[in-house]
Amino acid sequence: xxxxxxxxxxxxxxxxxxxxxxxxxxxxxxxxxxxxxxxxxxxxxxxxxxxxxxxxxxxxxxxxxxxxxxxxxxxxxxxxxxxxxxxxxxxxxxxxxxxxxxxxxxxx
Amino acid sequence: xxxxxxxxxxxxxxxxxxxxxxxxxxxxxxxxxxxxxxxxxxxxxxxxxxxxxxxxxxxxxxxxxxxxxxxxxxxxxxxxxxxxxxxxxxxxxxxxxxxxxxxxxxxxxxxxxxxxxxxxxxxxxxxxxxxxxxxxxxxxxxxxxxxxxxxxxxxxxxxxx
Amino acid sequence: xxxxxxxxxxxxxxxxxxxxxxxxxxxxxxxxxxxxxxxxxxxxxxxxxxxxxxxxxxxxxxxxxxxxxxxxxxxxxxxxxxxxxxxx
Numbered sequence: 001x002x003x004x005x006x007x008x009x010x011x012x013x014x015x016x017x018x019x020x021x022x023x024x025x026x027x028x029x030x031x032x033x034x035x036x037x038x039x040x041x042x043x044x045x046x047x048x049x050x051x052x053x054x055x056x057x058x059x060x061x062x063x064x065x066x067x068x069x070x071x072x073x074x075x076x077x078x079x080x081x082x083x084x085x086x087x088x089x090x091x092x093x094x095x096x097x098x099x100x101x102x103x104x105x106x107x108x
Numbered sequence: 109x110x111x112x113x114x115x116x117x118x119x120x121x122x123x124x125x126x127x128x129x130x131x132x133x134x135x136x137x138x139x140x141x142x143x144x145x146x147x148x149x150x151x152x153x154x155x156x157x158x159x160x161x162x163x164x165x166x167x168x169x170x171x172x173x174x175x176x177x178x179x180x181x182x183x184x185x186x187x188x189x190x191x192x193x194x195x196x197x198x199x200x201x202x203x204x205x206x207x208x209x210x211x212x213x214x215x216x217x218x219x220x221x222x223x224x225x226x227x228x229x230x231x232x233x234x235x236x237x238x239x240x241x242x243x244x245x246x247x248x249x250x251x252x253x254x255x256x257x258x259x260x261x262x263x264x265x266x267x268x269x
Numbered sequence: 270x271x272x273x274x275x276x277x278x279x280x281x282x283x284x285x286x287x288x289x290x291x292x293x294x295x296x297x298x299x300x301x302x303x304x305x306x307x308x309x310x311x312x313x314x315x316x317x318x319x320x321x322x323x324x325x326x327x328x329x330x331x332x333x334x335x336x337x338x339x340x341x342x343x344x345x346x347x348x349x350x351x352x353x354x355x356x357x
Contacts, residue, residue, distance in 0.1 A: 016183055016187075019183070019186060019187040019190055019191070020186070022190050022191070023186060023189075023190040026190055026195065027190070027195070027197070028195075028197075029199075031199065031228070031240045032197060032199055032242055034228065035186070035226070035227075035228045035240070035242055036186045036189070036190055036242075038222070038228070039179075039182050039183060039186055039222075039223060040183055040186050040187070042223075043179055043180070043182075043183050059127070060126075060127035060128075063124045063125070063127055064124070064125050064127070066124070067121065067124050067125050073219070073223070074219070077218075077219045077222045077223060078219075080222060080228060081218065081222065081228075081229055081230070081231075084228060084229075084230050084240065085230055085231050088230060088231075094199070094201075095199060097197065097198065097199065098199050098200050098201075099198055099199070099200045099244060100200030100201065100202060100244060100247075101200060101201050102201050102202055102203040102238060103201045103203070103230055103231065103238045106203070106231075106233055106236070106238065107231075
């Protein structure tokens with residue numbers, strides 16, 4: 001029973017990772033790519049870690065997987081903020097389908 | 109008091125990832141936590157007594173449940189946009205205003221915006237948060253502020269301010 | 270059940286290919302950094318699946334250490350892109 005739940009959670013995680021990587025390939029500019037990839041891959045890896053927690057049960061290894069989840073969330077989101085800000089200041093152009101850019105006058 | 113709070117948090121973290129309750133292990137953890145508290149203690153937790161109010165923990169739980177639900181929805185949203193042959197995107201950077209004051213609350217709000225459907229925080233200047241949105245649904249500032257922050261702002265205000 | 274877990278492990282490892290494609294062919298320098306960042310997160314998933322297959326839990330420690338080191342590396346590169354000092 002536990003094994004079945006763990007396998008289902010890990011499969012869902014791998015499926016989300018696949019979506020994230022397709023987004024990394026298909027979307028047109030860096031900002032959209034970063035969005036799709038960060039969201040999908042972070043939640044996919046969290047789902048895999050929850051599967052690991054279910055598999056090992058409450059104990060040393062389970063708590064280790066549980067501690068990794070908030071670390072993963074904070075580091076992934078903060079790294080995404082830093083990257084998107086760095087890319088804007090570096091001068092990366094927005095895609096031509098972009099309809100609005102409020103940030104340009106703010107950094108001037 | 110601040111130093112004590114960060115010492116206890118580091119100690120809990122150490123015990124969770126090692127999970128061996130022998131004397132040498134606990135001693136090593138205590139030494140490492142003391143060094144961490146001595147270095148970083150003055151940067152965090154300006155009001156430690158907030159940890160002791162049960163009302164804040166209740167709103168934190170509500171926030172956590174909403175946040176996890178928003179995360180799962182965000183993934184299906186991204187999957188729909190990525191797998192659709194025509195890729196329905198209409199991206200842009202919008203400016204929203206926040207009423208949160210403390211640094212910790214603003215960090216949490218920025219992280220929540222990043223994990224909710226279709227948005228990522230670019231920068232915070234003063235009171236204004238700049239958000240890159242993958243599909244801009246409205247051109248009216250009051251409406252899109254409500255769409256982006258959702259209910260996170262009031263929950264965070266209740267437990268972190 | 271172990272066979273199915275092995276298939277999942279191979280899929281997860283194969284997902285590194287889009288990141289490598291982005292690192293090699295990325296039109297600009299920030300695109301390559303996005304590839305490096307996502308690569309660092311994917312490795313944590315690989316560590317989790319390997320620890321389930323082999324029943325050894327120290328591999329999870331490698332995952333935690335990897336995600337923190339990858340975070341520091343990405344932050345340094347991003348600050349370098351923005352042209353700011355590290356303490357700003």
